[in-house]
Amino acid sequence: MSERHQSPAPVKARVAAIEQALEERGFPVAESIKEFTTLAEEKWIPENGARVVARAWTDQAFKQRLLENGRAAVAELDLAMPVHHRHLVVLENTPTLHNVIVCTQCSCTAFSIIGLPPDWYKDFEYRARVVRQSRTVLREMGLDLAPHIDIKVWDTTADTRYMVLPVQPPHTVGWSEQELAKLVSKESMIGVARL
Amino acid sequence: MSERHQSPAPVKARVAAIEQALEERGFPVAESIKEFTTLAEEKWIPENGARVVARAWTDQAFKQRLLENGRAAVAELDLAMPVHHRHLVVLENTPTLHNVIVCTQCSCTAFSIIGLPPDWYKDFEYRARVVRQSRTVLREMGLDLAPHIDIKVWDTTADTRYMVLPVQPPHTVGWSEQELAKLVSKESMIGVARL
Amino acid sequence: MDSVHDLGGKQGFGLVRFTQGAPVFHDDWELRANALYVLAVRRGIFNMDEYRHAIERMEPRHYLAAGYYERSLTGFAALCVEKGVVTREELEARAGGFFPLTLPLGPGRTNAPARVRFQPGARVRVKEEYVSGHVRMPAYIRGKTGVVVRESPPYPFPDAHAHGVKAENEPTYDVRFRAEDLWPNAADPADVHAAVFQSYLESV
Amino acid sequence: MDSVHDLGGKQGFGLVRFTQGAPVFHDDWELRANALYVLAVRRGIFNMDEYRHAIERMEPRHYLAAGYYERSLTGFAALCVEKGVVTREELEARAGGFFPLTLPLGPGRTNAPARVRFQPGARVRVKEEYVSGHVRMPAYIRGKTGVVVRESPPYPFPDAHAHGVKAENEPTYDVRFRAEDLWPNAADPADVHAAVFQSYLESV
Numbered sequence: 001m002s003e004r005h006q007s008p009a010p011v012k013a014r015v016a017a018i019e020q021a022l023e024e025r026g027f028p029v030a031e032s033i034k035e036f037t038t039l040a041e042e043k044w045i046p047e048n049g050a051r052v053v054a055r056a057w058t059d060q061a062f063k064q065r066l067l068e069n070g071r072a073a074v075a076e077l078d079l080a081m082p083v084h085h086r087h088l089v090v091l092e093n094t095p096t097l098h099n100v101i102v103c104t105q106c107s108c109t110a111f112s113i114i115g116l117p118p119d120w121y122k123d124f125e126y127r128a129r130v131v132r133q134s135r136t137v138l139r140e141m142g143l144d145l146a147p148h149i150d151i152k153v154w155d156t157t158a159d160t161r162y163m164v165l166p167v168q169p170p171h172t173v174g175w176s177e178q179e180l181a182k183l184v185s186k187e188s189m190i191g192v193a194r195l
Numbered sequence: 196m197s198e199r200h201q202s203p204a205p206v207k208a209r210v211a212a213i214e215q216a217l218e219e220r221g222f223p224v225a226e227s228i229k230e231f232t233t234l235a236e237e238k239w240i241p242e243n244g245a246r247v248v249a250r251a252w253t254d255q256a257f258k259q260r261l262l263e264n265g266r267a268a269v270a271e272l273d274l275a276m277p278v279h280h281r282h283l284v285v286l287e288n289t290p291t292l293h294n295v296i297v298c299t300q301c302s303c304t305a306f307s308i309i310g311l312p313p314d315w316y317k318d319f320e321y322r323a324r325v326v327r328q329s330r331t332v333l334r335e336m337g338l339d340l341a342p343h344i345d346i347k348v349w350d351t352t353a354d355t356r357y358m359v360l361p362v363q364p365p366h367t368v369g370w371s372e373q374e375l376a377k378l379v380s381k382e383s384m385i386g387v388a389r390l
Numbered sequence: 391m392d393s394v395h396d397l398g399g400k401q402g403f404g405l406v407r408f409t410q411g412a413p414v415f416h417d418d419w420e421l422r423a424n425a426l427y428v429l430a431v432r433r434g435i436f437n438m439d440e441y442r443h444a445i446e447r448m449e450p451r452h453y454l455a456a457g458y459y460e461r462s463l464t465g466f467a468a469l470c471v472e473k474g475v476v477t478r479e480e481l482e483a484r485a486g487g488f489f490p491l492t493l494p495l496g497p498g499r500t501n502a503p504a505r506v507r508f509q510p511g512a513r514v515r516v517k518e519e520y521v522s523g524h525v526r527m528p529a530y531i532r533g534k535t536g537v538v539v540r541e542s543p544p545y546p547f548p549d550a551h552a553h554g555v556k557a558e559n560e561p562t563y564d565v566r567f568r569a570e571d572l573w574p575n576a577a578d579p580a581d582v583h584a585a586v587f588q589s590y591l592e593s594v
Numbered sequence: 595m596d597s598v599h600d601l602g603g604k605q606g607f608g609l610v611r612f613t614q615g616a617p618v619f620h621d622d623w624e625l626r627a628n629a630l631y632v633l634a635v636r637r638g639i640f641n642m643d644e645y646r647h648a649i650e651r652m653e654p655r656h657y658l659a660a661g662y663y664e665r666s667l668t669g670f671a672a673l674c675v676e677k678g679v680v681t682r683e684e685l686e687a688r689a690g691g692f693f694p695l696t697l698p699l700g701p702g703r704t705n706a707p708a709r710v711r712f713q714p715g716a717r718v719r720v721k722e723e724y725v726s727g728h729v730r731m732p733a734y735i736r737g738k739t740g741v742v743v744r745e746s747p748p749y750p751f752p753d754a755h756a757h758g759v760k761a762e763n764e765p766t767y768d769v770r771f772r773a774e775d776l777w778p779n780a781a782d783p784a785d786v787h788a789a790v791f792q793s794y795l796e797s798v
Contacts, residue, residue, distance in 0.1 A: 087747050104601050124450065151784040153787065154787045209489055211484070319403055330578040453606075574724055
């Protein structure tokens, strides 16, 4: 029973403890935190994926390359993925097909492309439910898909990574790549929103 | 994430809240607590099961009746079971067979016969592990069964109830029923100990 | 329902914190909470299947964080609210704070329309069923094959009885499984017996 | 391992607490904890499979009570202790209290000795295996049948790689299942795709 469990030290104290321990052993802790902060705030951002989507909407040949080999195609836009993400699978939505991404066992994502995962993506509710109750969960999250739209759920169970290629809103045909990229949200590339 | 959860009011305050609410609606709360305390402390005690075991050790005909219909047999000793416990299955240990009881989904027991379940019986560790790692768990709990002793695990998944009939220690043959009953522990009737 | 309460065979748990003569209660409130739910069952506010299912409907984090008697209190209080005996607002006002209850009750189901009477020695399979409401089939026997040892007296079908659906009595069978079949290469060899409602079983 | 981390299809969870533009971090310590484990991976103290498995080995109550970054911190710290980089005593002295880590690492296993190369369109079954160590087969596909969509580049076999066992690279297959087959009568109709290591698959 819980009352027979020990209470942990506050989590901030635990983080500080291991920080100090590693620092004392010569690990570049401060530099790593600084570097990671830059990556998290400036590099691993959904604007990357948005550029990929906008390019795919405006360049059919690029879109074909993207669907065939996502990792190679995003490199054309100077976007990198960690070495252990050996494969980027781009999932094209259509008027009758909707793709949505999850990682049921942990919280894997193509974070260098679509941005680090938001809090709800890492929560147990999303991880547990979206594979089994996809339409219901999407509806609860504000995406009420018409019955004729089929759903594909992608569980990130290996180091292959996924991103959703949303359907281009019809009224945006002819817009510039830069303008289009501004439309594309992280949510739409995870697949919990359509644009 | 946990930090987005609300902290509950202290559990004692919650118990008091529902006590008061029921009392105000005319439920006999104080009497029920008093009555339950008597049942828990004086009636639903392992000494009941111990009497059953001692009788079975000393009276072959009773033992046969006990193994055939536990509920009827314990009634001969003026022991009652709740109406919803419609069946008492008595599991006879032998020199080469060991029985052990669990309730993986909640914590059901034949509490009016063997006593209310101890804390560890209701804990997740016991519920999760003893069905899958019976010999290992029993060894960890201090019962190192010889390899020639087979194990049967009984999961209480309906309102049928179980009790283990331990093997009588050879040196106690000829003892009185009263003396024998003193040997029999709750643990031995759950099956995590042999006598 | 496939929720955290269904613990049989789950891994990752450590040593059983076993002591000889371990206490049943650690504090007076535990005994009082237990007495209150017993009172409610006696008064017919709810039945044991509703009570068990209410505990299963606890938010999974709360279920795992709470001890046995806090789970009992939570299921009991949730049913008192659902049955209209008290309101959550009153409970929270009296408790002076958040009173966690449970997720709402979903639909139940009736006894299986066609059921087979099994004789001792019969080989039976537990149907590959996924039941979103209350069910007393532990997930570790789903789809598994065992041998009928005996028939028990009939009980109300819990998948109905926990949901206010008309529940016929039906037999449960003492079914013997081999731990090695339930978790191949990942269990201590043993017989595992479960009491399995007739509706959950099919002939092999 | 069949533990609480394997959440796919588990019931009893409530609404996703969804907001548009939801934050990645809620506090500075979360970012720092994340940075530290990334540093440890870069320094080769442990690999990603060891890291994932360390989180899975958390005490189940702690796993469910902790948020994402506390789980990350716990797995990372446990590996630093197991690999001899720091001691638990030092961590607890510095933290001024209990520093929960994880249950010990058990044995891993090697790639399946005989593996089948599948072509797109092949029907495949996920082997009915119970793996007590690290495994990337979610329990909801165990024993289930699906269709190969494509082959991915090879990755180290996680069941070995998380345990310091020699891990050969092997392909993963994008396998398409029907939610209605995974949870008959108890799922929203959909295709569910998983990336399944070759060692987990057999021909139908």
